[in-house]
Each structure stands twice: as C-alpha cells, then as structure tokens.
Amino acid sequence: MSSVPSSELRYQSGFGNEYASEAVAGALPQGRNSPQRAPLALYAELLSGTAFTAPRHQNRRSWLYRRQPSVVSGRYQAYSQARWTTGAERASALAPEPMRWHPLPLDGAETSGADFIDGMHTLAANGDAEAQVGIGSLMYLANRSMERRAFVNADGELLIVPQQGRLVITTEMGVLHVAPGEIALVPRGVVFKVALPDSDAGHGASRGYVCENYGAQFHLPELGPIGSNGLANARDFQAPVAAFETEPGAYELIKKFGGHFWIAPMQHSPFNVVAWHGNLAPVKYDTANFMTIGSISFDHPDPSIFTVLTSPSDTPGTANCDFVIFPPRWLVMEGTFRPPWYHRNLMSEFMGLVHGEYDAKPGGFKPGGASLHNSMVPHGPDQEAFDKASAADLKPQKLDNTLAFMFESRYRFIPTTWALQSPALDTDYADCWAGLQDTFKP
C-alpha cells in the first residue's frame, strides 16, 4: 500500500463530513465529479451508502477515482463461511434466561490458520439483512493476516472492537491502524482487508468483537441538554487518507451478499483508488477521547449517557442499535448504590469486555467474554458486586483500567446454534445471583 510506515500515517478528522484526499497530486477532479476524462486517466466511481434521495443530513456517498472500476473482476463462486451467520435463527424456542460466554479460546481449533474473515463467529443476531433491520454480534478469532485477499460486505456496515491484537485495516479509501481501546467502522460496500501485526510478530492470536449492522448507518447521538460538546466528539473520528497498492498480481475478493459468501479472482489489487472525496468513509475512534458524563449528585444514570454511536430504527429513540461504552470514570454519587441497578428493559443487551473489570460483575465477566440479557430478562449486579457496593465507603472512586461495551438493540438477540453449543457458554451464569437472600427487616 504505497507502504506507509505507521509513524507517518495521517488521517482526516471528523465524522460524516466532506473529506477529500489524493495520493497523487491532481488526481481529484475540481468543480465536478464526473469529467469527460478523469485526471490521470483514472475511472470515476460513485459509492452510495444511502439511497440517492435520503435526506441531506443522512445522505452518505463518496466519489472514488481508481485505476480500474470495481466491476472489473472475475466471476463469483460460492465460498464457505458457516460460522458467520446472518439475522435471527429461529429454529428453536429460546429460554428467557440471562446468558454469558467465557472468553472464546485464542488457541482453539477456530483460530488456527484463520484470518479476520474465516475466523468470524456469529454469537447472536436479530433482524434480517434483506429487510435492512437488526444486527449481528460477532467475534473474530484469527492469527493470519489477509494478504492478497480482500472482503466486501453488501449486508451491512461493520463496527469493529478489537479486544486483543492490533489491526491494520487496509480499505479502498486508505489505511486505518486500530488498537484495542479503539474502534473502527467500515461502511457497507467498502472493500477492505485486515492484517494482524501482533499475531505476525508471534504474540498470539487476535480477538475482538464486531457488530454487523444491517440497518440504518451508525451516526453520533443527539446531545440534547448536554449541549454542543461531549460524549464522542466528531473531531476525534479519523478517516484515512487516499493510498493505493502498486504491487502487481492477483487477488481474491470475498463478498458477503444476502447472508451467503462468494469468492471471485481478480487480476489486480482492489486497493487501486488514487483519490476520493465524499462523506462515506471508514473511520476509527479512540475511546480514550470519549468525554464521559455521569451523576455528580446521586443515583445511577441510564447508560444512554455512554452512547458513542447510534443506528436508529423507525421508532424515535428506540434504536436498531446503540453502541455504548463503559470507559474509565469517576463515581462520586452520594447516598447511592453506585453500580447498575437491578433491571428489566425493553431493549436487549449484548455486552463484551475489552479489558479490566466491569463493576456489575467484577469476577465473572472476563475480557474476551460476552453476555446477553434479552428484552425483559432480569439482571443486575452479581452478589459480589451487590455486597461490595452496599457496604462501600462512598468517597470518590475511580473505575480505572477498564473498557466494557454494549450493543443494545430493540430486537431480541437469538444466539446461534454454535454459540449455544460452545464449551465457552457459562452454564452456571445464573448462580451469580442465587445467593441474594431475602433480608427484609420489617
């Protein structure tokens, strides 16, 4: 990729703004998108991530100026990736139980020789990609970089949350370096590949979480009374600068299309975009830049104050998916039980832990694990957390060195058969609440 050393990597700042970048000076047409002959004998190609007629504030599209248009590729054949399923599997009734998975093993059969695509596993999903509704909650376990192999997803955008191992995400629009603690968002239809520099250097497998969003694109939440600053600030999102590969030779392009996988040979690199402009772009974001807001008086606020990105549904305020983080923060609430309350919610909650401890489950929820509390399934702090927080001296306390997150959806998540049969399923999860005795003192 015009091999850019990471120290020289540059990014464009912002979320959903009009970016513009050229890897070769003069490659971007000026004053129009589609001149009779594009500069430098490039082909102009439009990539739209929304309908042409989507309202202006939601409309996302970019113009790519490339050495050959995307349509130049070999024919597609079926490709097998049985662990990456799409949408809700409804084969059997699902018990209304809280569910949890231990960290998926990094040295298991799933990982060996797998790259980011082959190592993807759907744990739970809802909705239907054809209907452009719902999300999948996935985990990748991989130890091999994608080299002359690229991927494109027609079924949704991918929100990538690395948990172990850095990622180098080469996209048509340039390169993103993404480390645990950071996230990346790759729009539907953008071709990319993922290299695993830590795995390549012998530091073991790479693992992380992915939200495959079949619905409306993620955008920043409204801030309401918070005002014009705070939470994830648009400025802290980083889009790549244009870069293209120069090495000749063949590629494989894997495509996810209608829940099925396809593979086509290409005689050239799909990373051949010399310049681009527009507001549809992959981005990365460092969660360390999240301006966290909390209660400075009393009570535990709703976790919606931790929303980084939201994918709306057609019911206002009732998201297809909210991406919510639980970052390091101070707890200062007075006269308050500080961890999450016991609760039953309309919304369904899939959670993961990047590192550290989660305050509602200090022992049982491990980095690389996952939990699922579907709509109206009761849950809350485990006994250890309840006992500690009920007796705690309420001086200011820093929850440090931690990053949990939640994919929260209005639609119930259906775990996959693979996830239900996995040895990582924590069949004793509900025991963490079993000791909460009736201590009523009338």
Ligand SMILES: O=C(O)Cc1cc(O)ccc1O
């Ligand atoms: O269940 C959970 O751990 C997630 C969560 C956290 C919180 O602070 C409030 C509500 C909620 O669902």
Ligand SMILES: [Fe+2]
């Ligand atoms: Fe919850």
